[in-house]
Structure formats: C-alpha cells, structure tokens
Amino acid sequence: MELALVAHDSKKAALIEWASRNRDRLDGHTIFATATTGGLLETELGLTVSKTLSGPMGGDQQIGAKIAEGVIDAVIFFWDPMETQPHDTDVKALLRIAVAWDVPMACSESTAQMVIESSRLVDKDYTRTTPAHPRTRTA
C-alpha cells in the first residue's frame, strides 16, 4: 500500500525511531514523505521514499492532493501539538482532507503502531469507500 510519513522538526527523532522499530513492516509498502522527513528516512533507514516539497514549502499540500487523488492509503503524521507552525493552515488542511476521504491518519506513536500492525495494510482486496464520496480503488 501507499503510506505517507510526515513529522514536524521536534518529532522527527521520534518518527525515525518508530520507523526503525517497524522497518520490516514498512518494507512492503510504497513510502511518500515530505522532503526533510523523507530525507531522514532515506539516510537513517535506507528506505526508498517518494519525496514531496518540504512541509512549510507546500509539501503538506502535496500529500493532501495525493490523498484526494486516492493515491495514499494511510498517513503517519507525527505533528507537534506544543508549537505553532508557520504553515499551520497547511497542517490543518492535511488533517482535514485525510478525514474528508476517510484515510487512516495516525497522529501519535501509539496510533501509528496500531495502523502499521493493521491487517488492512496487507489485505490486497481491501477497498476504501466514504459515505460522502462513494469511491472504490482499482489499483
């Protein structure tokens, strides 16, 4: 499946540590990430990552667009609840579009663990639909 991994600066170490612990589970998936987060996943863990722009430069919006296009199956977003981001509007938009399309989005480590361990992530027959926008993935 297609997973998006994103972390704010203060949460990047936690995301890398989490991804390291879940390296085997991540291996079977296509990974998208914002630029800085993705760069760390590549250099620290050797993962292959499709990178967007950096979050503050439009990367969150690019991830959001991929959600709306049906490209992303789940989002792991370690965002910082203690600090205002310069691109807060983009962060909010990313959170919103994931809910609008009912794409699973983990915003904390414990939830990320539940998502990555979900049998849905390895179920090739799983199709996602939303009541507001009935839609079935074909790929």
Ligand SMILES: O=C(CO)COP(=O)(O)O
């Ligand atoms: O700002 C981000 C998410 O809102 C993440 O962007 P970077 O991975 O480029 O730091």
